[in-house]
Amino acid sequence: MEKVLSKITEVTSDPYAYVAELKERKGKKIIGCFPMHIPEEIIHAADMIPVVIWRSNESVTWGHAHVPPYDCGITRSFVDDAVRGKLNFMDGMVFHVRQCLQVGEFPLIIERNVKPAYMEILYLPPIYQGDPIKSYLLKGLESFKASLEDFSGKKISDDNLKKSIEIYNENSSLLQKVYEIRRDRPGILKAKEVMQIVWSSMLMPKEDHNELLKELLREMEKKTVETKKERIKVIPVGCLCQTLQFDILDMIEDLGMIIPDDDLYVGSRYFANKVRLNGNPIEALADRYLIKTPLCPTKGVWDVHWGDEVIKKLRNNDAKGIISIRVKYCPPHTCYYPDFKSKMIEEGVPEVMIDMEHEVISLEGMKTRLQSFAETMGGV
Amino acid sequence: MDVQYKINRLEATNDIRPMVNRHWAELRTAKERGEKVGWASGPSFMFPYAMGMKCHFMAGYASYCGGIGAANEVLKVAEMTGDLPETCSYHRLHMGMAEAVRKGISIMPEAILPLPDLMVAGRYCTEQSHYAEGLYRRMGIRVVPVELPFVFRKEDRLMIRDFVYRQFKEIVIPTLEEVCGKPFDYDRLSEILSILKKTATIRNKCWEFFKTKPSTWTLWDYAVSMAPVIYMMGDPVGIPFYEKLLKELQDRKEKGIPAMAPEGEKYRIYWDGWIPWAFLGKFMRKFTPNGALCIVGRYPWEMFPHPELLDPEHPVDSVVDYMYGEQAGLAGNMAPKHSIEFIGGLIEEYSIDGLVMFSSKSCRMWNLSYLDVIDTLDKRCGVPGVVIEGDMIDQDMVSDSQIETRLQALFETIDGRRKRK
Ligand code: SF4
Ligand code: SF4
Numbered sequence: 001m002e003k004v005l006s007k008i009t010e011v012t013s014d015p016y017a018y019v020a021e022l023k024e025r026k027g028k029k030i031i032g033c034f035p036m037h038i039p040e041e042i043i044h045a046a047d048m049i050p051v052v053i054w055r056s057n058e059s060v061t062w063g064h065a066h067v068p069p070y071d072c073g074i075t076r077s078f079v080d081d082a083v084r085g086k087l088n089f090m091d092g093m094v095f096h097v098r099q100c101l102q103v104g105e106f107p108l109i110i111e112r113n114v115k116p117a118y119m120e121i122l123y124l125p126p127i128y129q130g131d132p133i134k135s136y137l138l139k140g141l142e143s144f145k146a147s148l149e150d151f152s153g154k155k156i157s158d159d160n161l162k163k164s165i166e167i168y169n170e171n172s173s174l175l176q177k178v179y180e181i182r183r184d185r186p187g188i189l190k191a192k193e194v195m196q197i198v199w200s201s202m203l204m205p206k207e208d209h210n211e212l213l214k215e216l217l218r219e220m221e222k223k224t225v226e227t228k229k230e231r232i233k234v235i236p237v238g239c240l241c242q243t244l245q246f247d248i249l250d251m252i253e254d255l256g257m258i259i260p261d262d263d264l265y266v267g268s269r270y271f272a273n274k275v276r277l278n279g280n281p282i283e284a285l286a287d288r289y290l291i292k293t294p295l296c297p298t299k300g301v302w303d304v305h306w307g308d309e310v311i312k313k314l315r316n317n318d319a320k321g322i323i324s325i326r327v328k329y330c331p332p333h334t335c336y337y338p339d340f341k342s343k344m345i346e347e348g349v350p351e352v353m354i355d356m357e358h359e360v361i362s363l364e365g366m367k368t369r370l371q372s373f374a375e376t377m378g379g380v
Numbered sequence: 381m382d383v384q385y386k387i388n389r390l391e392a393t394n395d396i397r398p399m400v401n402r403h404w405a406e407l408r409t410a411k412e413r414g415e416k417v418g419w420a421s422g423p424s425f426m427f428p429y430a431m432g433m434k435c436h437f438m439a440g441y442a443s444y445c446g447g448i449g450a451a452n453e454v455l456k457v458a459e460m461t462g463d464l465p466e467t468c469s470y471h472r473l474h475m476g477m478a479e480a481v482r483k484g485i486s487i488m489p490e491a492i493l494p495l496p497d498l499m500v501a502g503r504y505c506t507e508q509s510h511y512a513e514g515l516y517r518r519m520g521i522r523v524v525p526v527e528l529p530f531v532f533r534k535e536d537r538l539m540i541r542d543f544v545y546r547q548f549k550e551i552v553i554p555t556l557e558e559v560c561g562k563p564f565d566y567d568r569l570s571e572i573l574s575i576l577k578k579t580a581t582i583r584n585k586c587w588e589f590f591k592t593k594p595s596t597w598t599l600w601d602y603a604v605s606m607a608p609v610i611y612m613m614g615d616p617v618g619i620p621f622y623e624k625l626l627k628e629l630q631d632r633k634e635k636g637i638p639a640m641a642p643e644g645e646k647y648r649i650y651w652d653g654w655i656p657w658a659f660l661g662k663f664m665r666k667f668t669p670n671g672a673l674c675i676v677g678r679y680p681w682e683m684f685p686h687p688e689l690l691d692p693e694h695p696v697d698s699v700v701d702y703m704y705g706e707q708a709g710l711a712g713n714m715a716p717k718h719s720i721e722f723i724g725g726l727i728e729e730y731s732i733d734g735l736v737m738f739s740s741k742s743c744r745m746w747n748l749s750y751l752d753v754i755d756t757l758d759k760r761c762g763v764p765g766v767v768i769e770g771d772m773i774d775q776d777m778v779s780d781s782q783i784e785t786r787l788q789a790l791f792e793t794i795d796g797r798r799k800r801k
Contacts, residue, residue: 066751068769070466070741097532100506101744107532108716108749112756123529123540126509132546133527139539298506300525302513328466335471335510338462339517 001219004212005193011200016081019051019203020089026205029091029118029152034078034103035241036202036270037124037296038094039285042145044164044206046152048091052202052270053078055242056086059359066109072329073358074242075102082114092118092151094144098125099241099298100332118151120144126300127290137286145282161281171206172271174213178220179261179268183317185225186233186260191249194259199243199266231258232377233319237310237340240265240298240330245360251367252323255374260317263310264325269294297332306336307343314349320377321350323370328357350377385671386641387664388632390601392625399617400607404444404490410434411494416560419474419493421512422502422528423710426699427552429614430569431560436493438508439654440611442470442773445477446657447604450491451773457485468507469742469774471514478515498559500552501525504714505745524555528703530714537712541704548696570692572614573699579608579618580687582626589629590675590730594644596632599674600664601639603655609683639673646671647794648731650723650763652678653738653746658773666784670791676730678723679746682710716749720756727761734790735765741777764793 011018023030029048033040040050055077063080081087093116095106107121123140125133149156178197182188189197197216201209234257236244243266252259262268275281275288292299295306310322322344326333337353344351352373354366410417418428421438428435445451451473458476459465461483465472480487481495501512501523512523526547531537553564583605589596605625608618631637638644649667651674656663667674684690689707691698703711713722726732735754739747747767754765766786771777 066749068739068741068747068750068767071744098506098527098529101748104530104532104716104744104748109752111717112752121532121536123532123536125527125529125543126503126506126525128525128527128547128551130547130551132543132550135546136527136539136543139543143539297510300503300506300509300513300527302516302523305517331468331507332510334464334467335507335514337464338475339514341462342518 001216001223004216004219005196007212008193008196008200011203012196015054015203016086016089022049022205023089030089031092031094031118032087032090033094034106035096035099036265037096037099037289038122039141039144039289041161041164041168041275041285042141042148042156042282043094044167045156045161046148046154048148048152049205053093054199054202055358056081057245066113067105070329071102071105072241072327073356074327075105077242077358079105079109082110085114088114090116092116092120094120094122096122096124098123100330118147120147124289127292128300134286134290137289138282141282141286158281162277165275165277165281165284167206167210169274169277170210171201171213172274174210174217175201175271177217178213181217181220183260185223186258187231188220188223188225191236191253191259192246194262195243195246195249195264195266198270202266202270231256232321232374233258233260233317234321234323235259235261235263235310235314235317235319236267236323236325237263238265238327238333239325239356240327240333242266242327242356244325244356247360247363248325248354248356248366251363252370255367255370257321257370257374260319261313263294263313269296297336305339305343307340307347310340311343311347311349321352321373323373324351324353325356326353328355383642383646383671385646385668387598387668388637388639388641390597390625390628392621392628393601393604395621395624396605396607399612399621400444400447403607403612403615407434407436407493408490416498417494417496418498418500419496420500420502421508422504422526423699423703424500424502424526424552425611426569426572426613427548427556428498428500429572430565431556431562432565432568433497433560435611436496437611438470438474438511440607441493442473443655443657445473445491446659446773448488448490449658450488451658452775453487454480454491455774457487460485465776466742468511469740469771469777471507471511473773474511475514478519482519495519496521498555499523502528504528504530504711505743507743522559524552526552528711531704531709531712532715532717534712534718537704537706537709540711541700544704545696545700548700566695569695573690573692573695575616575619576609576613576684577687577690577692579613579622580684580690582619582622583609584685584687586622586626586629589633592633593648593731594638594640595648595673595675596629596637596639598639599651599677599680600660602680603660606680606683640668640671645673647673647733647791649674650676650726650730650732650735651738652723652735652750654679654740654743654772656738656770656772656778658775659770659778662778662780666787670787672734672787672791674736676726676732678713678719678726681726682713714745716753720753720760723753724757724761727757727763732763733794735763736787736790737765737767739767739769740771741769742771742774762797764790764797766790
């Protein structure tokens with residue numbers, strides 16, 4: 001298991017070097033996608049490598065000349081990376097500009113300062129009722145496909161796209177399996193290792209990642225874990241569009257809590273829904289996008305309550321509490337949060353919110369909050 | 381000796397307050413008369429209006445609350461009931477007001493609105509959906525949402541136009557018919573557009589006076605006069621109001637009375653972003669002593685700048701073309717790249733000396749890529765700009781000293797460039 005995990009750590013500890021090297025090694029074009037809702041399968045079918053754009057751990061420097069300090073961490077970090085030339089290995093970038101207002105910052109800044117050979121805009125709609133939404137989504141995906149064909153010089157046949165979908169579906173199944181084992185044997189992996197596993201899937205070619213996951217799963221099947229009864233199961237929720245600082249995940253565990261499952265962006269949300277293989281593949285991708293759960297506060301779903309979904313997850317995992325991780329200056333999560341909180345109160349579920357800032361100044365305050373949260377649940 | 385600048389106030393704008401008050405009073409009492417009530421965001425309110433609903437408009441309510449001094453206490457209710465202070469202040473304002481109604485928390489009576497029978501949630505920005513979602517979740521208020529994307533690339537315009545048209549025709553109109561229990565009133569929508577067309581045509585004649593040097597009025601005069609072309613559209617009172625305003629501006633021009641005494645403005649300023657509704661006086665006091673006059677802005681300019689394109693014979697197309705038409709294209713101007721062309725045009729047309737980009741900390745609608753927009757325009761048009769940070773209604777987000785320092789820097793840059801010429 002250590003071998004696989006160390007490969008994964010290698011990928012995620014310096015994604016810039018990894019992806020740049022990958023490009024050379026595979027001789028393929030790299031397309032950065034923001035956020036993860038971009039249907040990567042179409043890019044894969046055009047024989048290019050999609051990677052989900054990530055947040056660096058460095059302080060924002062030149063980026064401040066382009067975006068305000070009250071943009072969320074990933075917005076500032078991505079712009080900073082881009083204008084400093086750290087992402088020059090990307091041949092293309094795709095932005096879903098309806099994710100939130102902040103993504104609207106990207107097209108002009110990137111085009112004006114560091115335009116890659118290919119830059120595409122997707123307007124994925126919120127999941128509102130009625131046929132106009134679906135047909136508009138389909139048009140958008142068709143035109144995305146056409147632009148990728150144009151750029152790659154490769155026609156994307158339905159068969160090719162289905163093959164890519166299969167590879168991606170397999171990745172989702174394997175990741176789901178990792179999560180299942182963790183659910184049965186919490187503690188088999190550290191929370192930060194799980195986050196790294198998902199993050200590496202966002203960065204690696206899925207074929208390679210599938211192989212790694214198969215090896216990991218073989219090792220996981222064999223490994224036993226000593227059950228520590230006193231540990232309190234908690235479910236972390238949110239942290240949209242970016243990784244959480246690993247220190248925070250370590251802190252949760254060091255405080256005697258354990259994470260059997262999550263509802264995180266760099267977590268179970270990434271691989272939650274597979275794409276059906278029958279019928280028109282673009283339509284199948286659209287249908288996957290239109291699935292309302294796991295609920296994403298950026299997608300305009302209001303007949304499903306995020307709180308109810310998370311409580312289901314809590315109960316399925318026999319967990320006791322929820323840790324909401326709100327990215328500072330993330331309006332979709334911030335707007336939804338009061339209703340999420342009320343639901344937790346209504347259902348008597350212990351919940352605490354921590355703010356994830358891009359630049360962590362001190363973890364002490366967070367530690368105190370988490371400690372007293374653990375104590376209220378009867379923890380150590 | 382330093383010139384003592386001051387603003388010559390217009391007479392005509394005194395008429396606006398009673399009109400606006402009447403509008404909100406009628407909305408407040410609508411339920412007592414058995415009328416249906418709608419709330420709307422984005423330019424979607426003409427549809428409930430056409431059905432005879434009394435209707436609120438998200439930004440209009442915020443400006444009204446800011447104007448009557450109620451914003452602060454309503455925002456406090458929102459925080460008390462769980463909203464986080466960095467949330468869009470318009471969102472918080474509505475949550476606060478709705479919670480005040482639901483929980484019987486006392487706020488200024490003029491700020492209380494009846495909870496709606498339907499919310500038409502036009503989603504220009506995602507928060508316009510979030511507040512409707514929140515009200516649905518908390519109070520079960522029925523919502524009909526409409527996705528209204530900004531157009532980032534010109535080639536996407538037609539696809540988006542078609543999509544938006546279909547949402548109005550296939551989703552919004554049938555929902556209104558169901559809620560109101562009658563067929564959609566296309567004739568009334570046409571009538572509203574005819575009135576709007578007349579009102580905006582006269583308003584455009586008033587705009588021409590921003591081109592005169594010195595200007596005969598200020599952007600703030602216009603900001604307080606906007607209601608007839610926004611949430612009071614369809615109400616014919618806007619026509620005599622703008623006629624009176626036009627006459628006063630003509631008079632001023634003939635008599636040589638500038639907006640700024642004693643001899644007109646020293647700096648002609650473009651203002652981008654929302655209007656700081658709750659702090660108009662405060663902001664004026666930061667500009668006026670320096671001889672700086674705000675005269676144009678993208679947001680105030682967006683309200684039906686091309687009345688000639690409004691076609692009451694084809695009302696739904698007309699509304700959609702206002703947002704996504706080739707010539708008007710409001711939703712296009714919101715995307716940063718196109719805003720450069722748009723602002724560049726205003727700089728030329730209105731002889732602008734400097735740009736002030738008002739960046740709201742809780743709303744990013746207008747301030748996308750501001751620094752790059754300023755830099756591009758400076759290189760292209762030779763006009764400098766600054767970003768000032770604040771909020772439309774939340775006093776906790778407005779820092780006076782930061783704003784003053786940035787404005788001073790702008791005035792000095794303009795002076796420096798003038799000297800070099
Ligand atoms: S974290 Fe939130 S604010 Fe930032 S890009 Fe994602 S959805 Fe937008
Ligand atoms: S974020 Fe801005 S545009 Fe959106 S609702 Fe709030 S104030 Fe309006």
